[in-house]
Amino acid sequence: MPLLIEPMKKSFFFTVQKNDAGQYIIPQELAEQFGFADGAKMRVDVSDTEIILSRSTFNLNKIYVEATNACNLGCRTCMRNAWDEPLGQMEWRTYEAVLQGAASCSPLPLLFFGGFGEPLAHPELIRMIAAARGLGIAVELITNGTLLTEKLIQPMIECGVQRVWVSIDGASRESYTDVRLGDQLASVIHNVSLLNSLRKKHPLGYPKIGVAFVAMRRNLHELPEVIRLGKQLGADRFSVSNVYPHTRELVSEGLYARAMQDGNLQSSVWSTEISLPRMDLDANVLDVIGKIYNARTQLQVARRTVRTGGDSCPFAESGSLAVRWDGEVSPCLPLLHTHENYLCQNLRVSQSFSFGNVNAQPLRAIWERGEYQQFRERLLQFDFSPCVFCNSCNMAEANLEDCFGNSQPACGGCLWAQGFIQCP
Numbered sequence: 001m002p003l004l005i006e007p008m009k010k011s012f013f014f015t016v017q018k019n020d021a022g023q024y025i026i027p028q029e030l031a032e033q034f035g036f037a038d039g040a041k042m043r044v045d046v047s048d049t050e051i052i053l054s055r056s057t058f059n060l061n062k063i064y065v066e067a068t069n070a071c072n073l074g075c076r077t078c079m080r081n082a083w084d085e086p087l088g089q090m091e092w093r094t095y096e097a098v099l100q101g102a103a104s105c106s107p108l109p110l111l112f113f114g115g116f117g118e119p120l121a122h123p124e125l126i127r128m129i130a131a132a133r134g135l136g137i138a139v140e141l142i143t144n145g146t147l148l149t150e151k152l153i154q155p156m157i158e159c160g161v162q163r164v165w166v167s168i169d170g171a172s173r174e175s176y177t178d179v180r181l182g183d184q185l186a187s188v189i190h191n192v193s194l195l196n197s198l199r200k201k202h203p204l205g206y207p208k209i210g211v212a213f214v215a216m217r218r219n220l221h222e223l224p225e226v227i228r229l230g231k232q233l234g235a236d237r238f239s240v241s242n243v244y245p246h247t248r249e250l251v252s253e254g255l256y257a258r259a260m261q262d263g264n265l266q267s268s269v270w271s272t273e274i275s276l277p278r279m280d281l282d283a284n285v286l287d288v289i290g291k292i293y294n295a296r297t298q299l300q301v302a303r304r305t306v307r308t309g310g311d312s313c314p315f316a317e318s319g320s321l322a323v324r325w326d327g328e329v330s331p332c333l334p335l336l337h338t339h340e341n342y343l344c345q346n347l348r349v350s351q352s353f354s355f356g357n358v359n360a361q362p363l364r365a366i367w368e369r370g371e372y373q374q375f376r377e378r379l380l381q382f383d384f385s386p387c388v389f390c391n392s393c394n395m396a397e398a399n400l401e402d403c404f405g406n407s408q409p410a411c412g413g414c415l416w417a418q419g420f421i422q423c424p
Contacts, residue, residue, distance in 0.1 A: 032107060034059075043317070043380045047305055054317050057376040060105050060367050061319030064333055065098060066090070066115025067122040069325055073144055075180050077169070077214050079116050082246035082340040089122055094327040094359055095131075101363020103135045110162075113141035114423070115322065116337060120147040126155045133159045142167065142212060142424055144180070145188035153195050161207040165239070165424045166192055169214050171225035179219060189233065196234035210237035212424055216253035239424045244415060245342040256420050260344065260389060275300040313417050316379035321367065328354040329366050331375065333423055334416060335409055343391045343413055349398045353409045384412035388420075 017025045026036060036042075040058035044051065055061060068089040071080065102109050111132050113119040119141050122128070132139050142165035156164070168188065170176035176185040192209065199205055211230035213223060227238055245251045274297055279285050293299055299306045315321070315332035322330045330336050335353040342348065355375075356366035366372065385402035387395070387410075395402050395410075402410040415421045 041377055041380070049303060050305075054380070055319050057316060057319065057373065057380060059107075059319050060102075060109045060321065060364070062110045062112060062321075063098065063102055063363075064112050064114050064320060064322035065095070065128075066117060066323065066325045066336060067095075067113055067119045067125055067128065069115060069117040069337070070121055071118040071144070072121055072146060073118070073180055073182055073184070075144075075169075077179060077216075077243055077246075077250065079244065079246055079337065079339050083337055085337050085339075087117075088325045090128075090325040090327075092124065094323075094325075095128055097327065097358035098323050098363060099131060099135060099137070101358065101367075102132070102137055104362075104364045108135070108137050109319075110138045110140060112424075113139070115324070115333065117325070118144055118147065120152060126152065126159070129156065129159050129161060133161075138162045140165065140207075140424075144184075145191050146184050148188075148191040148195060150194060150198070153191075153198055156207060157199055157202050160202070160204075163206075163208040163210055163237075164195065165210040165212050165237075166235075167212045167214075168226055168230065170219050170222045171229045172222065175219050175222045179214070179216075189229070192233045199234075208237070209233065209235040210239060210424060211235045212239045212241070214241055214243050215255055216243045216250075217255065218253060220255065237424075239422065241422045242415075242420050244421050246340060248342060248345070251342045251345060257344075259420070273298045273300065275303070278302045310418050311382040312419075313379040313382065313411065313414070314422065315416070316376045323358060323363070324352075324354075327357045327359040328352075329356050329358060329363065330354055331372070331379075331409075332416065334414060341415075343388060343396060346391055346396065348387075348396060348413055350413075351399055351408060353399075378406075379411065379417075382411075382417065384410060387413035388415065388418050 014027050019025055030036070034053070034055045036056060037058050040056040042056050043054040069080070069085065070087045070089070071078070102111060113125070119125055120143050129139050139159070139161050140163040141161065145166045145168070166188065168176070169179040170185070173183065173185050177183050196209060199207060211226065213226050215223065223240065230238060242256055243250050243253050245254060274292060276299065278301065313332065320332070322333050322336050324330065324336045330353055334350060338350065338352045340347060340349055355369060355372045358366070383404060384406055385395070385404045387402060390396070393403065396413055399410050399413060400408045402412050411417055
């Protein structure tokens with residue numbers, strides 16, 4: 001399963017109060033941050049000891065901006081190896097439309113430069129960042145690090161970029177080159193080290209540094225060293241994802257075959273509950289936990305339930321959308337481009353899907369479209385057929401329809417929604 005290693009979430013106490021009508025009052029800070037609004041629908045997960053209240057689908061919280069889908073590398077893990085899509089760069093008028101939409105939201109959403117290209121390859125990226133920051137919009141980006149030179153680092157710091165994620169899939173020259181198909185590790189280390197040094201001049205130490213790692217059989221042994229290297233370079237967050245199998249070769253590199261086989265036995269009221277204390281996670285302990293832990297098990301550690309993901313869209317739950325380089329607005333990153341991937345050994349074609357284009361209508365109007373709101377609510381309920389785990393009929397060969405009667409996009413075959421793949 002993907003891992004996200006980050007600082008612990010903020011905890012605090014507040015006094016429960018009622019208003020004159022006898023209704024309980026939610027602290028204003030939480031109401032604003034998580035999109036509490038009249039008529040907004042929110043998902044609630046309840047256990048014996050805690051209530052997990054997910055963000056409202058009403059508020060736009062994060063915008064992925066694909067500045068370009070071109071890249072200077074040819075990594076074996078990249079979706080660009082399994083599509084036939086035109087390459088392009090976002091025009092300024094398109095980006096201005098994105099900014100206008102973002103600026104109309106309250107609170108302001110985060111702008112994340114990512115998608116399926118290298119953001120630093122866009123010649124106007126710094127201008128794009130500066131324009132967003134001028135409106136008070138927080139900015140993050142992800143990069144392979146090869147183009148992260150001082151010429152770009154200095155204005156990023158001056159603009160106040162909040163975080164830079166760097167993709168590092170190996171801590172040794174051999175392992176990195178095996179995945180990235182280019183001997184660039186020394187250059188990446190130099191660039192990130194320079195970023196870490198120069199950012200100390202910023203009053204808040206911005207941009208913070210994160211490391212993204214794609215785990216495969218061929219490089220999993222490198223993860224401890226990647227984390228060690230990342231810490232040396234100043235990283236305080238590490239996002240680990242499984243590999244997304246665009247090719248048949250990558251299917252054998254996956255680390256979740258058993259989880260997919262067990263997936264049709266999702267946790268339910270009939271699951272066995274196992275409560276464990278805190279332990280030293282040495283090889284013996286991990287081996288035993290691996291033997292007892294599967295989809296039929298509700299595992300608790302120190303009275304906290306281990307959430308494994310599944311039947312939940314991380315993009316809908318976080319209030320995110322994605323804008324392709326040409327202005328098309330998709331509900332998530334996987335739907336930006338038509339591409340191939342594999343469910344076990346079976347080929348699946350995921351068709352791109354858009355709810356509108358920012359060059360034709362305002363971004364906020366697209367977000368608030370009735371069809372789009374209904375789709376986000378459907379994603380929270382996740383009433384789609386279990387194509388990831390069943391994968392036994394021809395409907396699983398594409399995301400156009402499913403046996404529950406859903407039409408495009410039918411998300412039952414999405415590996416993000418089942419917790420196997422994740423993005424920063």
